[in-house]
Amino acid sequence: MIEEKKDMNLTLWQFLEQGILADHNRHDALVYFGRRISRQTLLEQVETWARVIRGMGLQPGDELLIFGPCLPEFVYIMLAADKTGVTANLPNLMAKPEALEDMVGKSRVAFVFDGLESTLRHALQRKQFEQVVLISATRSMGYPLKLMAAPVNTLKHLSLRGRDKYITADAAIRRFGRFTGPLDTPAVKDKTAFVFCSSGTSKRGVANQISMSDEAMIAMCRNALVFNEKGEPFREGTISYWHLPPFVCTGMFVEVVAPLFKGMTVYIDPRVDVKRFIKNVLAFRPQVVLTPGGNWIHFIQHIDQLIQRGQRPDLSFFRFPVMGGEGCTPDALKHINEVLEACGSPVALTSGYGLSETFSVCTVDYEPTGFDKDYSRPVVSVGPPFPGVTVGIFDANGKQLEPNQRGEIRVKTDALTMGYVNNPELTQERLQDGWLHTHDLGELDSNGKLFVYGRMAQFVESQSGEKVYLFDIANKLREDAAVKEALVCRVETGKQPLVAYVILKDELRETEEEIRRRLEASMATFLPAGLRIDNYRFEHGHLRINLVGKIDRHYYLHPLT
Numbered sequence: 001m002i003e004e005k006k007d008m009n010l011t012l013w014q015f016l017e018q019g020i021l022a023d024h025n026r027h028d029a030l031v032y033f034g035r036r037i038s039r040q041t042l043l044e045q046v047e048t049w050a051r052v053i054r055g056m057g058l059q060p061g062d063e064l065l066i067f068g069p070c071l072p073e074f075v076y077i078m079l080a081a082d083k084t085g086v087t088a089n090l091p092n093l094m095a096k097p098e099a100l101e102d103m104v105g106k107s108r109v110a111f112v113f114d115g116l117e118s119t120l121r122h123a124l125q126r127k128q129f130e131q132v133v134l135i136s137a138t139r140s141m142g143y144p145l146k147l148m149a150a151p152v153n154t155l156k157h158l159s160l161r162g163r164d165k166y167i168t169a170d171a172a173i174r175r176f177g178r179f180t181g182p183l184d185t186p187a188v189k190d191k192t193a194f195v196f197c198s199s200g201t202s203k204r205g206v207a208n209q210i211s212m213s214d215e216a217m218i219a220m221c222r223n224a225l226v227f228n229e230k231g232e233p234f235r236e237g238t239i240s241y242w243h244l245p246p247f248v249c250t251g252m253f254v255e256v257v258a259p260l261f262k263g264m265t266v267y268i269d270p271r272v273d274v275k276r277f278i279k280n281v282l283a284f285r286p287q288v289v290l291t292p293g294g295n296w297i298h299f300i301q302h303i304d305q306l307i308q309r310g311q312r313p314d315l316s317f318f319r320f321p322v323m324g325g326e327g328c329t330p331d332a333l334k335h336i337n338e339v340l341e342a343c344g345s346p347v348a349l350t351s352g353y354g355l356s357e358t359f360s361v362c363t364v365d366y367e368p369t370g371f372d373k374d375y376s377r378p379v380v381s382v383g384p385p386f387p388g389v390t391v392g393i394f395d396a397n398g399k400q401l402e403p404n405q406r407g408e409i410r411v412k413t414d415a416l417t418m419g420y421v422n423n424p425e426l427t428q429e430r431l432q433d434g435w436l437h438t439h440d441l442g443e444l445d446s447n448g449k450l451f452v453y454g455r456m457a458q459f460v461e462s463q464s465g466e467k468v469y470l471f472d473i474a475n476k477l478r479e480d481a482a483v484k485e486a487l488v489c490r491v492e493t494g495k496q497p498l499v500a501y502v503i504l505k506d507e508l509r510e511t512e513e514e515i516r517r518r519l520e521a522s523m524a525t526f527l528p529a530g531l532r533i534d535n536y537r538f539e540h541g542h543l544r545i546n547l548v549g550k551i552d553r554h555y556y557l558h559p560l561t
Contacts, residue, residue: 009187011214013082019261027237031267032072035142049080050183055176056109060085060185063106068113069270070242072140077111082193085185090247092197092207132165133172187214196249198356209421210356220359220415223388224258231368233320236263241286243269250324253360254290272547274298287319293328294545300336316344324352326550330375341371353382353452357417357436361386363450378475384448389413393444409442410435460490462528476526482508482515485543489556499535512538
């Protein structure tokens with residue numbers, strides 16, 4: 001294990017820098033569209049952007065808006081902000097424009113991917129923003145790709161004329177990068193170092209922003225060093241693949257921070273879609289990759305198609321493939337692992353449970369070898385608590401429950417958020433006596449492994465007041481032999497507008513009407529009196545997923561027409 005400076009408080013950058021320096025530039029830090037970026041270059045770029053940040057007049061404690069996909073520049077800028085004591089604010093790229101208006105915080109400088117500038121147009125027009133630096137996706141590309149994109153970049157740069165607050169990345173370095181004062185800022189206890197977006201939503205239906213301190217993020221990094229002693233999933237000289245946007249802090253931790261510290265090389269591609277994910281995994285052959293269950297399902301479907309054509313791809317490169325953010329059904333996971341094993345993977349797909357409020361990981365069902373998994377429950381295991389994390393199951397009265405009893409999942413760890421930005425009421429509600437109240441429903445088995453059912457807010461009440469969770473209804477539908485997957489939604493129209501989207505298995509001999517009648521009969525005995533599913537929508541294939549690979553609930557929540 002790398003020797004750490006434990007006699008002083010560190011910023012996340014200072015902690016990460018130790019691992020980068022310990023590698024002695026043996027392994028590249030990043031690979032971006034074929035261009036290899038050394039650890040020495042990474043250190044130099046962080047230094048350069050730290051000078052830009054300070055040259056723009058930002059002081060320790062100020063806030064900096066960073067808005068864009070995963071790009072090398074955003075790695076440099078995020079780390080440079082932490083180096084200088086400036087808070088990096090990373091809004092949700094998938095938020096609606098009106099929600100983004102509240103996410104820009106007190107930033108007066110913004111670093112924005114030039115392909116997303118229009119998304120923030122109204123916010124950036126505010127007087128609070130003195131400077132907007134536009135980052136091109138082509139800036140760190142190697143040749144000849146960069147030459148091919150040159151005409152497009154020229155047109156974009158010409159369009160900046162007459163817009164005084166807007167500036168290109170290269171112009172920002174020329175104008176502000178000559179700062180000669182001190183750059184490194186000591187860690188300050190309980191100071192917000194990063195602002196991330198939580199995976200949960202507020203009552204307005206938008207993601208909450210959370211404050212994360214340096215000491216909390218370093219606590220998670222130290223937990224990962226202990227975790228890494230089992231099988232060494234983060235191994236020097238291997239590859240990690242980063243494709244999720246920076247605001248997804250679980251992806252940033254698992255695919256960027258931990259790998260860079262441990263001497264790995266991070267392959268970056270900002271194009272976030274499932275086809276690109278499949279292509280890049282097979283091309284990059286990463287040992288570490290994290291993505292939601294939807295992407296893994298489509299990846300294995302592609303592998304199935306290759307096998308049917310007589311091509312069996314070699315998947316022996318996997319060491320730590322992780323399903324996080326959203327899982328899949330036990331049947332789907334069983335099939336994924338069967339295919340992984342058949343194609344030479346030494347490890348099964350790891351299911352994990354993490355929260356932005358804990359800078360990523362809470363539990364991980366990781367085994368360095370083998371495929372011994374339990375698929376017998378309605379939901380998959382997400383494993384025992386991560387090192388440094390305590391998980392408890394509590395009832396509505398705050399009593400801690402015994403194994404195999406369902407209740408609210410609560411988490412205690414040093415890697416815990418300081419609270420929700422501009423929302424003291426939610427902070428007081430969710431953070432009590434050192435515990436994070438997740439508002440997720442789950443249970444621990446007798447071996448200490450966690451099973452997560454869903455969000456406790458996803459329920460419907462009968463006329464008598466009996467509460468029924470939507471995911472329990474979906475799990476009941478999946479018990480039918482014809483059903484591969486199901487999603488039950490409460491559409492905000494009608495008196496009891498329950499809609500079931502049912503993905504049917506292939507090669508069925510029954511008609512949809514026969515299946516519907518059987519499901520209706522099953523629901524009549526399962527649901528309390530007065531509750532019924534108003535509409536069954538049968539589909540084939542898979543549930544629709546969004547940009548990052550989660551189920552596209554926005555699509556399914558729209559009223560049926």
